[in-house]
Amino acid sequence: MSSSKSRPDNVERRGITFDDGSSSKSRKIGGAFSSVTYEDVQKIAKHILAIVKCRPKIGVICGSGLGQLAELVEDSETIPYNEIPDFPVSTVPGHAGKLVFGTLKGKSVVLMQGRTHSYEGYSPQQTTLPVRTMKLMGVETLFVTNAAGGINRNFKVGDMMIIKDHMNLAGFSGMNPLVGPNDERFGPRFPPMSRAYDLDIRKLAHKVVKEMNYTDFVHEGVYSMMVGPNFETVTECKFLHTIGVDATGMSTVPEVLVAKHCGMRVFGMSLITNVVIMEFDSEATANHEEVLETGRQRSKYMQKLIATIIEKLDS
């Protein structure tokens, strides 16, 4: 535990170091069939649990500009990603890159203040390593949040979306964290994904939304992931609209695949930070500043909602 050090050039220099002294770089992590072994993840989980007192059952991944949820955590213990051996380190503004352990509304939690993305140069296995680490630390339920562009024409900037399903567009090009050797200790070779987003937690979320009078700006819908880092073209947005996507982003899906693979319950929420451009030759353009600004303005609502859902969760 300590304050953050200067950030290493993680993509180039860091990698899993194995018992035999070889590193993930020599094992080509990032290649199509790379894998991080169960023992590697066990080692990382053990390392973290030796530092913190907290034993979290709930994990929360905070998306772009949404990390302030950590301010609600009591008795917090913080570890910057760059102090955890072999952990991928966030390189994008709006992602502090810290694990925050503690108590949120009476529940033991671990928050990821920021994530990593494939567009930063990490493999899907690397971006999802924290999810497997959480699993081996005892986390049973994962909350995933993200900033996303609104595809659904009824969505306004600042609205929120409970994720009911996703479209793994990145998977169409083979970018899937479950590609490679399968270790049954994590989960099965062919995991089902038809009930990826836990129905009971979604029902609870709707109840909480009603109680908090948030119904005017909280929707439910389908999230899709493209790798980025560019925002979508007009034709891509029209395509997403046609196939039934409500909001689009550059994360979350790999984390959910890995969490479901290892038997976690998953709940997901998007903050609609911008509405996508669907008119050719429009003057408007998407940009990361707008994403962060909407986060600054609206994240308080999302934090309150997530904290209350966690408070009312059965375990």
Ligand SMILES: O=P(O)(O)O[C@@H]1C[C@H](O)[C@@H](CO)O1
């Ligand atoms: O980590 P998330 O998915 O919240 O971040 C979104 C997608 C890009 O990283 C970035 C674009 O502004 O925000």
